[in-house]
Amino acid sequence: AQSVSQHNHHVILSEAASLELGCNYSYGGTVNLFWYVQYPGQHLQLLLKYFSGDPLVKGIKGFEAEFIKSKFSFNLRKPSVQWSDTAEYFCAVHNAGNMLTFGGGTRLMVKP
């Protein structure tokens, strides 16, 4: 069975700091990769996705992620975080089985 690991459970940053959230998955076949975000009191929203092509994917709100197949990784990055980025971030893998397998989530708090 495939699994997704997010290394950081809680991250606290000051505004303007750079962000990198780790995500590793265990599945040897073709996968589609996602990062979802859940802002306080809101539902899950797609931040970005990778299906194929350029392994560096750009998403909304200045986020990007890089798919490194040899490392089974899909880390999320943002050069300069804002207070409004405070949220919980979920990495997810979607394979031929159609359901999403989620990582445990990372709670990001950005201090103003």
Next chain:
Amino acid sequence: GAGVSQSPSNKVTEKGKDVELRCDPISGHTALYWYRQSLGQGLEFLIYFQGNSAPDKSGLPSDRFSAERTGGSVSTLTIQRTQQEDSAVYLCASSLPGTQQFFGPGTRLTVL
């Protein structure tokens, strides 16, 4: 509609009672998914419907859980004889086959 809707938004029930949770997917989306988000377990897949195919029930935690999808649109998740460990946020998502899933706001279930 414009997005996935779920009802009720909150449900408080007593242990042993049955509950029904409803999901209205995005119009035209043939795939519908149920997930559960709980403390300690993260986001877990429950069940997946695709068109008229038999649903993938591999994520249902026990035979107290069941779901149906009528007319290829609205879905109902039923939990019989609820237990306290069933307390969670139940999320519904819909998609076109093999594409990005769009999530609803969830139903927060509390079993007393």
